[in-house]
Amino acid sequence: MIIAQLDLRLANDLAELEPLVRALEFFAEASALPEKVAHRLTLAVDEFVNNAVDYGYADRRAGEITVSVRHRGEEVEVVLADDGDAFDPFTAPAPDLTSSIEERRIGGLGVHLVRTLAARFAYRREDGCNVVTLAFTLDG
């Protein structure tokens, strides 16, 4: 069986991550995604949902995040949308990747990992939502 598409709707709550990861693992297995592609896909969704929940709702209002994963030709495309405060994650400064252990800053790697591992990425603000589109090539 091949599952071509997965659409999930979650609350802006980190407790949603565990069932989300299980759904992604199921999708990856059912679509026979290569190990590296499955890891990249889960990493992307994990990092962006964590960031949206942690920083997107400063006033602690209830919000909604949607995750759509589509198997399209030679790519897996992910669209993440959240109704949090407007924020383009790709404007974050590049992290320090070369200094010594003592000087290396802790944190700030999530977006860097995802944008480096993705074949393409884009951000748009649409109807009060942050919409991030990412694509991963199937050949890893």
Added chain:
Amino acid sequence: MQIDRFVEKDVVITAVRGRLDSSTSPKLDEFMAVIPDGSSALLLDFAELTYISSAGLRVVLKAAKLAKGSGVTLAICGLIPPVHEVFDVSGFSTLIPIHPTRDAALAILA
């Protein structure tokens, strides 16, 4: 996630199984906060680690900083290819020694 600890020839081995993400990494962080007395080196055995996110990397860097400050070597072994990729892209591969297996690591550390 499951964490097991062994000591072999003064090398403290911490073996992590499962996923290292924002929900599980605080447990490893707690585990790595204290360096046992008499340790000559610390080895994180990730052979059965199936997933790591930036939250996991954060704990690994913190542990590496603590080890460095205490004059103890910290090394990693057994990364599966998708996890190794995350270490490469984060620039950690050049920061922390990574060995293919526990035996290969012990041959150098012990």
